[in-house]
Amino acid sequence: MSVIESTLTNAIQKVVKQLGFPLEGEEIILEIPRDEQHGDLATNVAMRLASQLKQPPLSIAQKITSELEKSLHPSVIARVEAKAPGFINFSLSPQILYQAIPVILHEKERYGSSDFSKAEPVLLEFVSANPTGALSVAHGRQAAVGDSLANILEFAGFKVSREYYLNNVGNQMNLLAQSIFVRYRELLGEKLSLPEGGYKGSYIGDIARGILTREGDRWREWNEQAKDHFLKIGVETILTGIRKDLEFFGVHFDSWFSQEELEKSGDVQGVLQQLKEKGFVYEQDKALWFKSTAFGDDKDRVVIKSDGSFTYLAPDIAYHRDKLSRGYKKLINLWGPDHHGYIPRLRAAIQSLGYPADTLVVLIVQLTTLYEGKRQLKMSTREGEFVTLLEVTEVVGRDAARFFFLMRKVDAHLDFDLELAKLQTVENPVYYIQYAYARICSIREFAQKEGIGQYDQDQFTPHPQTNFEYLQTPEEVKILKILRQFPTTVQICSQLYEPFYLTLYLQRLAESFHQFYHQHRVVTEDAGLSQARLALVEAVRIVIANGLKLLGVSTPEKM
């Protein structure tokens, strides 16, 4: 909340108290009215008091308003107004609106960010796809959301690490090894069939061919180790591809956590031992169970199967204990919708280790369905029929791909239309925003050529005596109001873990700029006006740049 908002809240609180109205511990809520006619900020206190006081809300609002008028300085709040059915509306003074420009130009790439002094370490784990094939579109959405969320949280003052959990142990790995093995022997002329659930994609054959080319027909010599050897090469090859795809997509991880190493370290047995001592695991039917029902799960869960091997949960508990031991106060995991049933048991595990339940935040990234126009594209990794993240990125470009993945709320289904994302037109919001940015750069270039304004490494620097009162038109005022809302928007995104609100915000900001641009010239005969407008559009440019950077979208100066 900005200084103005908190000043206003305090003033209202004081007046309400002064008038002897009972407002027990309830905070004053300020909202931004949807309709501009209702001012810049509004409160509903009068309506909330109405039933207790048994008075009409509007008359309460009027009483509060007339008191507030005495205490609020007109250089901050230009107008206070009581309106039916009982809202109190506030209009910010132009001076306050103008203040935004020098603030933005001064803070530049930090505008909208928060203090780092209270930084709390957060671990964001996302993508974490099995190394059994290329990244799919679903992983792409997770990558886009996770990376952007990490940017936003960092900007909002948290210390964020991005981690990829490498699930390189277990059944899927066996299937991968066997699938490669089968293809390899087929290349040597044998007639074999893939195991049940084996991987059918052509990349498996490529890996096999690579092994054959490099090492020849030697698998009999390798004997028992043959499968391990195939697995090692398979995982390495696929993982290299995954890293490359992520890099191409512009997503970077701070750490890669290997399940294999976790299991070798003995941490899994260690954590189970710890839980045993606490009385949260027990033996039944030759299996070892975790008592997740003690923390609200529907039923207890197996951690060691009757054949002696771990379920997925056991190493996962150890993994999360490891995360916590590294000092993270908040663990945010991005999972696919197929894992939502898994949340209660992992949360139970966190609690059983003695941490508060809300230490773990699981964001379910809902399904993405690919369309090509009206045609839906079906996908399956096992069948080897799916559109990869790389293909999508190559076809529509990184910027459009990332923006499209963020255009819906995390927990809402996303229809991704390849044809739409390819279009470089109005229908494509990425270009709409980038176009605003490029136009501003072009204006700046023009002004610079005309010798108007001061520039520091191409960066426009307004004259200290710039008079912002030149900015009077509705289009300019609208821009100023939207610019002011950027820090709040970032806050909302970080609190709700939703980059999506930023995509909406940037579209609104770009729109307000395009409207202005069409109506008015920035560089005019009037030097004072030109200065003020150059400063205004420079502020827009900075905020668009900051916003797009948080989304992982580039800001081309020319289009």
Added chain:
RNA sequence: GCCCCCGUAGCUCAGAUGGAUAGAGCACUUGCCUUCUAAGCAAGUUGCCGGCCGUUCGAAUCGGCCCGGGGGCACCA
């Protein structure tokens, strides 16, 4: 059967924390480039917010029941 997501204009979707006359884009009709990028701007048309009941000053928003669509419910990962 249980759990998660969704149902708002012809289409794709916004409407954080309950608020004022429910909004955009697309599509359709029509204007706007000798002037800093027309990838743009402006104007017009579009609604049983899936249904019923409840909570309250006030419900698209919260609760209950129902209908419809998608996904998930392992000693798989």
